[in-house]
Amino acid sequence: MSERVKKIYANMDEEVDMIVIANHIDPHLDQAFFYITGYETGLFESSYAFLYPDGECEAVVSKLEETSARKGNIPIEVPENRQEYEDILRRKLKGAKRIGLHFFGLNHSRFKSIESYSSGSEFVDCTKALNKARAVKDKEELKRIRQACAISSKVAGSIPDLLHEGVKEYEVAAEMEYRMRRLGADCISFPTISSFGKNTAEPHYTAGSDALKRNExxxxxxxxxxxxxxxxxxxxFFFGKASQEEREMYETVLEAQQIGFDSIEAGKRMCDPHNEVAKFIDKTRFKGRFIHGLGHGIGLSVHESFVGFMPHLEEPMExxxxxxxEPGVYIPGHGGVxxxxxVLIKKDGVDILTDAGKEFMEL
Ligand SMILES: [Mn+2]
Known part of the structure; x- marks a missing residue:
């Protein structure tokens, strides 16, 4: 019996005979599969998880990750060959009239195979129930997130040592990523944004080959x-000596972040902290320069659905x-901060999980 499976079913609006979570080929793996199984290592291409209304679940995995899967506490089947794989899937789906699927995470080609293994089943989207279950982290999930935050925070402290005139964006990114791995990270959570000068004004820049110059x-x-x-x-950071306006940009964002923290309160709407921060920034000389949402949910994914400090999310913080x-201000052609x-939302306040320093630093 799995607490997570029970939580998913508790959030379902409709009844289904089972929920099927299916991975395709990397990178089309469904993070929901890992939410259900909790597997720490392994790729799990073409694996399946079956979730039942009584809270039971089981998985079909390949021999390539059998050892990792055996460390988990859900029953598994490991087919010997392609024929057996298909037979197992047909057997599991047999007789299911209504099957819940994660429309958001399911690759279309994998869906076509599920359809072919089933016999006239009706498919129900269970994306919302999965998102709701994943929105509130359990103890094990928090333990992992805390460690990921500790690793990233530690690397933040060493960035100033990596910055010198002429160093390239990708060189700093490479060094940071190496350090995260050395500290025990599985991998990086998304392509590192390492940006200098005018590139800092683009929120989703990645890392190019620009060299660091003074005063940017x-x-x-x-x-x-x-x-x-x-x-x-x-x-x-500021490399060199900042102008009055550049310093003000930084101080405004830092203050905006504090306003964000202060407006987080369980029970209030998720859009409230964003609105407070946007209101504050729009009263400064950087009016209109905050061009994205204040924050997104994290967990197995970097951008988790349903959760975030976004203007359209009116559901309560839990x-x-x-x-x-992550407030920011961006001046195209010049730079951004x-x-x-x-943060972890608690009954009474917040816990800031990343603890790297953030006083304005001129290097
Ligand atoms: Mn982010």
Whole structure:
């Protein structure tokens, strides 16, 4: 019996005979599969998880990850060959009239095979129930997220040592990623944003080959994954001597982030912190320069659905949600500042999980 499976069913609006979560080929793997199984290692291409209304679940995995799967506590079947694989899937789906599927995470080609293994079943989208279950983290999930945050925070502290005139964006990114791995990260949680000068004004820049020059911003947005759970952090530094306006940009974003933290409260709407921060920034000389949502949910994915500090999310904040708080201001052609931390919402306040320093730093 799995608490997570029970939680998913508790969030379902419709009845189904079973929920089927199916991986395709990397990178089309469904994070929901790992939410259900909890597997720490292994790729799990073409694997399946079957979830039943009584809270039971089982998985079909290949021999390639059998050892990793045996460490979990759900029953597995490991087919010997292609024929056996298809027979198992047909047997599991047999007689199911209504099957719940994760429409958001399911590859279309994998869906076609599920359809072919089933016999006239009706398919129901269970994306919402899965998202709701994943929104509130349990103890094991928090343990992993905390460790991912600790690794990323530690690397943030060493970024200033990596910055010198002429160093390239990709060189700093490579060094940061190496350090995360050395500290025990599984991998990076998304392509590292390592940006200098005018590139810092583009929130979703990645890392190019620009060399660091004096008197410009250097912004790093990155994260590590620990046992599949991510962290996401941004720090901005000034290389050289900042102008009054550049310093003000930084101080405004830092203050905005504090306003964000202060507006987080279980029970209030998820859009409230965003609205407070946007209102504050729009009263400064950087009016209109905050061009994205204040934060997104994190967990197995860097951008988790349903959770976040976004203007369109009116559902209440709940204890156990983990969300980023990342205000920024961007001046195209010149530069940008963003400061990002990951917070855990608690019954009474917040726990800031990324603890790297963020005082304005001129290097
Ligand atoms: Mn982020």
């Amino acid at each position: 911003f250097a912004l790093f947005d990155y994260g590590s994954t620990y046992k599949r759970y991510v962290s996401d952090i941004t720090r901005t 204890p156990g949600m983990v969300i980023t708080v 963003r400061i990002e931390d990951d």
